[in-house]
Amino acid sequence: xxxxxxxxxxxxxxxxxxxxxxxxxxxxxxxxxxxxxxxxxxxxxxxxxxxxxxxxxxxxxxxxxxxxxxxxxxxxxxxxxxxxxxxxxxxxxxxxxxxxxxxxxxxxxxxxxxxxxxxxxxxxxxxxxxxxxxxxxxxxxxxxxxxxxxxxxxxxxxxxxxxxxxxxxxxxxxxxxxxxxxxxxxxxxxxxxxxxxxxxxxxxxxxxxxxxxxxxxxxxxxxxxxxxxxxxxxxxxxx
Amino acid sequence: xxxxxxxxxxxxxxxxxxxxxxxxxxxxxxxxxxxxxxxxxxxxxxxxxxxxxxxxxxxxxxxxxxxxxxxxxxxxxxxxxxxxxxxxxxxxxxxxxxxxxxxxxxxxxxxxxxxxxxxxxxxxxxxxxxxxxxxxxxxxxxxxxxxxxxxxxxxxxxxxxxxxxxxxxxxxxxxxxxxxxxxxxxxxxxxxxxxxxxxxxxxxxxxxxxxxxxxxxxxxxxxxxxxxxxxxxxxxxxxxxxxxxxxxxxxxxxxxxxxxxxxxxxxxxxxxxxxxxxxxxxxxxxxxxxxxxxxxxxxxxxxxxxxxxxxxxxxxxxxxxxxxxxxxxxxxxxxxxxxxxxxxxxxxxxxxxxxxxxxxxxxxxxxxxxxxxxxxxxxxxxxxxxxxxxxxxxxxxxxxxxxxxxxxxxxxxxxxxxxxxxxxxxxxxxxxxxxxxxxxxxxxxxxxxxxxxxxxxxxxx
Ligand code: SF4
Numbered sequence: 001x002x003x004x005x006x007x008x009x010x011x012x013x014x015x016x017x018x019x020x021x022x023x024x025x026x027x028x029x030x031x032x033x034x035x036x037x038x039x040x041x042x043x044x045x046x047x048x049x050x051x052x053x054x055x056x057x058x059x060x061x062x063x064x065x066x067x068x069x070x071x072x073x074x075x076x077x078x079x080x081x082x083x084x085x086x087x088x089x090x091x092x093x094x095x096x097x098x099x100x101x102x103x104x105x106x107x108x109x110x111x112x113x114x115x116x117x118x119x120x121x122x123x124x125x126x127x128x129x130x131x132x133x134x135x136x137x138x139x140x141x142x143x144x145x146x147x148x149x150x151x152x153x154x155x156x157x158x159x160x161x162x163x164x165x166x167x168x169x170x171x172x173x174x175x176x177x178x179x180x181x182x183x184x185x186x187x188x189x190x191x192x193x194x195x196x197x198x199x200x201x202x203x204x205x206x207x208x209x210x211x212x213x214x215x216x217x218x219x220x221x222x223x224x225x226x227x228x229x230x231x232x233x234x235x236x237x238x239x
Numbered sequence: 240x241x242x243x244x245x246x247x248x249x250x251x252x253x254x255x256x257x258x259x260x261x262x263x264x265x266x267x268x269x270x271x272x273x274x275x276x277x278x279x280x281x282x283x284x285x286x287x288x289x290x291x292x293x294x295x296x297x298x299x300x301x302x303x304x305x306x307x308x309x310x311x312x313x314x315x316x317x318x319x320x321x322x323x324x325x326x327x328x329x330x331x332x333x334x335x336x337x338x339x340x341x342x343x344x345x346x347x348x349x350x351x352x353x354x355x356x357x358x359x360x361x362x363x364x365x366x367x368x369x370x371x372x373x374x375x376x377x378x379x380x381x382x383x384x385x386x387x388x389x390x391x392x393x394x395x396x397x398x399x400x401x402x403x404x405x406x407x408x409x410x411x412x413x414x415x416x417x418x419x420x421x422x423x424x425x426x427x428x429x430x431x432x433x434x435x436x437x438x439x440x441x442x443x444x445x446x447x448x449x450x451x452x453x454x455x456x457x458x459x460x461x462x463x464x465x466x467x468x469x470x471x472x473x474x475x476x477x478x479x480x481x482x483x484x485x486x487x488x489x490x491x492x493x494x495x496x497x498x499x500x501x502x503x504x505x506x507x508x509x510x511x512x513x514x515x516x517x518x519x520x521x522x523x524x525x526x527x528x529x530x531x532x533x534x535x536x537x538x539x540x541x542x543x544x545x546x547x548x549x550x551x552x553x554x555x556x557x558x559x560x561x562x563x564x565x566x567x568x569x570x571x572x573x574x575x576x577x578x579x580x581x582x583x584x585x586x587x588x589x590x591x592x593x594x595x596x597x598x599x600x601x602x603x604x605x606x607x608x609x610x611x612x613x614x615x616x617x618x619x620x621x622x623x624x625x626x627x628x629x630x631x632x633x634x635x636x637x638x639x640x641x642x643x644x645x646x647x648x649x650x651x652x653x654x655x656x657x658x659x660x661x662x663x664x665x666x667x668x669x670x671x672x673x674x675x676x677x678x679x680x681x682x683x684x685x686x687x688x689x690x691x692x693x694x695x696x697x698x699x700x
Contacts, residue, residue, distance in 0.1 A: 009653070013653065013682060019686050023690055035687055048619065048636065049619030054640075060646050133598035174671075177249050177594070179253045180253050180557065184560060187560070213677045214675065
């Protein structure tokens, strides 16, 4: 399949590894990958109440990704925004609706389009999986992404006692209510157990920056934040 | 301005870690019990039925109001309508005065909180006593409820024992039996003496002209039967078509609220006592609009379907950190952040939708399927349109739009940004971020370049 990659602004600026890994895994699974011109999904503006400021971002997406067979992004949050924005702003355009339905977060694509079930791989680590909220509550995927990790040898997969508890990122929320956002991160991190797992896996860069950044600021070394795509890549999924 | 004030209140609440512990403990108890109470299949079924029943009723609200009034009056209930809070208060005060009421007992009601009924009646020289245990505690403490189902959920047990001891003039132990024994003894006496009982209502059944109260302590039934006059103050959105529709909503209400499959008391009030019967001689219902009709027919209409179960507060990652008081409104948590700006026109209320990380857990847990997080996002846009926003964001987002669209410009700006970020940048938003979190290393090159170098992408013609 011809898969188009939406790299996301956090992927561009901070998490290029996640973008590269997403591409590598898709490639190994036999897909051709294209990288259309693109910008951010507009969510920072949209969720802060500046919908008109967000519209041109969605317009650019519709313009540059028109006709895509499938678009994959390493972020449930951006995908939720793109899907929502396309239908809200351009719902009367049939292509907007179609494109919304063909825009996927990585795990969603692998499970629903690729039909992967517990792919084989190898990665030695004790990992804890964080259910990012936009994947679980906005895209209604729950914790299905864990299926993708269940066939990986050497990987011990832990879950939070409160898997659905938000990490406190929330985009501009973290800036509007900094103490609250940090308190939320701290409560989440308290739930890591001890000894801490080696890696913290999630499929949203926002959560990883929030939790990873908090661990680092407190002088912690573990767990290392790791995007789901990076884990799948390093485990050799698709080889 | 308003947004900054809200942020200040939130910071103060977050600094109080004892508050967080008390709140988290209680909401977790509710959430776990609620989750365990039903199988996923039954939950889905019950939710669908409850949502359908509530939406049907909301859609037909105007007709149901007429039908309710006619039916209730047929059974001898006096129905009043109040357009706003001031009217509602005036109606209740007038009834109380006409009966020379001095002592009033009240069961739990958020509608009466909304209009600050107690304060107004006290100003008329009347003594109003809350009889729901949680409300009684909050009243003793001189506070307001912090949760729509469990008003004193923010308080530690020691605090409650202290309040009771002071009230009793002797030491009351802090175990549950001792606390409830004291409250029961104290309240029984008041029920006997009261000359007016005030309640809210969980449902108004239009086809029957009945007011339905759902309680766990039986105090509601005492308030509505012992005093010779009963007044129910109820928001007009509580109307349902029939007992069947009520049952559809009632089946999930206690589950969502506390994980109980059935509540202890469901009281159906159908009018004053007849000759030879015991019970109140007069029953009044005040049907209150106070902003509801403006929500009707608009994009937020489904919010009126809320059955005030509190589940969205219990699951909310923000509420568990701040408790309810930080919201500065009668309704807190996700439903409070949605409903308050719809009911209250003031600017302070418009800032509330920002108090959410938009995780969306509330929408999933809501037993009537209200899309709370989507309303929060929409209400943020409405707030911005009304000039309620965080400092300088207008400029910031306009600048971002200009810098980041179209895509070709984004590519250039992104390159510049990488440079700026690596230098540590003077962006204020960034400083707020790095105050408690370390920023990951900023990428040095273009991601497209890297993808190409590895031969991962097909060039488009
Ligand atoms: S919005 Fe839903 S979850 Fe929240 S109180 Fe109302 S019915 Fe309950």
